[in-house]
């Protein structure tokens with residue numbers, strides 16, 4: 236088996252960047268670490284963590300969000316991250332709400348750290364809220380980012396005791412000790428599991444959500460995606476024929492296109508069984524496919540199956 240490429244992580248910060256540093260040092264300490272930090276970005280050009288990253292020879296970027304629309308600013312951040320070849324994002328004290336566009340684009344590939352035991356105490360002033368609530372313990376949480384603030388599937392938590400006389404400041408310090416242990420571990424586990432069917436399906440769903448008027452249902456036991464008022468254009472298959480293959484089956488323009496894709500890259504593309512001779516191609520989703528190419532094929536498949544009035548839409 237060829238060695239798997241490391242996940243290329245972009246870290247977004249707004250302040251000190253101690254979690255960014257913890258992620259970076261953990262990755263450098265362990266040659267087998269499945270991720271590397273390739274870029275650090277900020278919405279605050281004065282964020283102290285930027286200097287630290289630069290001193291460690293990590294490329295950085297900063298853009299002030301002042302006076303910009305949220306989605307417009309986030310598009311700049313996405314461009315920066317993609318220019319650096321980022322595969323995953325770690326938010327580490329990035330104190331800026333994200334646009335729905337950004338979250339959808341990076342769905343299933345963007346993690347956040349929050350200094351409480353979520354779902355308790357979302358939002359700001361967490362440590363004060365913990366003290367006000369008289370909690371005996373608090374901690375930190377790593378979760379997958381979804382459009383809702385401090386929500387999304389929880390990947391890991393670390394707990395710490397609240398001591399008599401604790402203040403928001405003393406709590407913050409101890410929570411951060413725990414954060415620095417937790418984040419590298421959870422990020423490493425998460426990127427290693429990138430080939431898991433659930434992670435791949437989440438990513439496919441994220442791309443499909445960007446296409447107009449789509450819905451899905453189970454068909455022949457597979458999540459199948461269709462255009463409302465139109466036809467099925469994609470199926471997600473995992474081990475369907477007990478072959479261990481996780482793939483996307485996509486509508487294409489015809490036999491010629493399917494044959495061309497298979498000839499170009501026979502490891503990635505295949506002719507799906509039982510889908511008739513023409514019009515469909517399978518794309519293996521494991522082992523790091525070109526997701527830009529998958530997005531383009533999905534859009535083309537959607538267009539082939541959409542009713543005329545939708546197929547004309549520019550997307």
Ligand code: GAR
Nearest residue numbers: 250251252253254327328348349350
């Ligand atoms: C961390 O404690 C993180 O949990 C928190 O900001 C701090 C950043 O510190 N994040 C949030 O409050 C997000 N809502 P750092 O810049 O030293 O990593």
